[in-house]
Amino acid sequence: MRIKGIIAGTAGIAVLAGTGLMMTAFLGKAKAFSTDTAAIRNISEDVSATGDVHGTESMTYYSAVTAPVSFYDLKVGDEIKAGDLIVGYDLEDLLNARDQAVLASKSAENTMNGQVQASNSNQAKFNKAASDIEIYRNTYALFRQASDYIDQGQYRENWDIGCIADGINKDLAQKTADLNTKTLELQNAQYEGNAKAIKDLTDQIENLNQDIADLNSDLAGLPPASLSPEEYAQYVLDGNWMSDIMRNWTEASTLRNTYENQILNSYQKEQLRNSYDLSALSVVTAEENLAKASTGVTAEYDGIVTESFIANGSVVSKGSPLFTVESSRDIKVDVGISKYDIGQIAVGQKAAINIAGNEYSGTVNEIKRLATATDSDKAKVTVSVKFDEPDEKVYIGLEADVTIRTSEKEGVLTVSSEGYYADDGGDYCYLIKDGKVEKQYITAGAQSDEYIEIRSGLSAGDVVITDAITDDMVGKNAVPMR
DSSP states (O other), X not given: OHHHHXXXXXXXXXXXXXXXXXXXXXXXXXXXXXXXXXXXEEEEEEEEEEEEEEESOEEEEEOSSOEEEEEOOOOTTOXXXXXXXXXXXXXXXXXXXXXXXXXXXXXXXHHHHHHXXXXXXXXXXXXXXXXXXXXXXXXXXXXXXXXXXXXXXXXXXOHHHHHHHHHHHHHHHHHHHHHHHHHHXXXXXXXXXXXXXXXXXXXXXXXXXXXXXXXXXXXXHSOOTTOOHHHHHHHHHHHHHHHHHHHHHHHHHHHHHHHHTTSOOHHHHHHHHHHHHHHHHHHHHHHXXXXXXXXXXXXXXXXXXXXXXXXXXXXXXXXXXXXEEEESSSEEEEEEEOTXXXXXXXXXXXXXXXXXXXXXXXXXXXXXXXXXXXXXXXXXXXXXXXXXXXXXXXXXXXEEEEEXXXXXXXXXXXXXXXXXXXXXXXEEEEEEETTEEEEXXXXXXXXXXXXXXXXXXXXXXXXXXXXXXXXXXXXXXXXXXX
8 A cells, every 4th residue: 555655646746747847848938929020111101081072173153143044953963064054044134124224325315415405505595695795785885975975964954854864763773673683583493493483583574674675765765955956866866776775685684694594514414424324334234234144154164063052943133152063073082180290291292092992092282271170179270182083983072081191211121010119218119039028119210000110229130029018028938920
């Protein structure tokens, strides 16, 4: 029994010893890791973002006229071609407006010409009346002088005749004063256009003229006390002449005042000209509107309708929106770039565009100068990436993924970006060197989705672990996974 126990014990010891050797062998076995070898490669830095597809040009068409729409058959999403007639107008109202403007302009022209012609005629009559007044004034003075020469000293001898003459002269003075007053009132009535007052005052003035003529005749007919028959005959003749001259003089004065009020001044003529010019301008405007409506609205470039504001048969006002088109030949993706990446973006950089699994190449063609807030309240700058060669699978409004190549370097030392780490101490990698895991701090440079540039810390051929790993493995046995 003892021997068996010893044997058993020995066997147990042997088993235990075998287990210890197996554990020792397991603990010393090298772990296999996925790795990448540092090598000289070309690398490009990328900035990725998501945005919406739009045409590089977007144009809202506005109505150039106010008119009913007689032709329009577009819906949002419809495709149009450059030169297509999109909107046609009903021309009836515009034709009527043009014809009315022509008639109004002709009427304004006739009114202007008629009033100017009448004014010119009144000006000629005024000039003649003014000339006649001067003639009557001078002629009257001559006859007055002749009469005074004959009559000089004669009336002193006859007091009664002098008293009569004095009374007649007083009446003449009063009648003349009344005549001047009525003449002024007539001018005011003519200015106000009061027809009844004009007639009444004209009749009164004629009566006053007749009274004055009669008084002058009476005055002239007074016989001087000591005139010879020849002198008396001449005296009477001069008096008659002076009476006729005074009547004609008064009538010429009335006519002059009447015609003067019917002559257009420069401001009135300018007002007539302005009224005519405005009516002529209305004709030009009406004809322009008719021409624009006759042409209708045509598409300026190929595109997709993104907004439609009207319908066939609706009445549109001048300046109102009709529809909006985005170009379908030149297409872009607008993406928002954060403050961290915008400094790397420049116009002309190449980009890869992915839409529903389809890949396209593009070029950065615009960077907005205004940042806008997103749903996350983080302001981003809109960057436009234009498709180099879009096809029929590129749809306006779709979402697209964009990768912008911000820089590209050739012949630099790189490793897989999966083997790159960073902590407070800096950038680092884990290597397999001499069969063991080793932590190596590095200086990193440009980085793409696949690789990172190594500026210092590694050499070509170094084996970098790309599996997830921690510092606990440093110094442990390791081999690259086959």
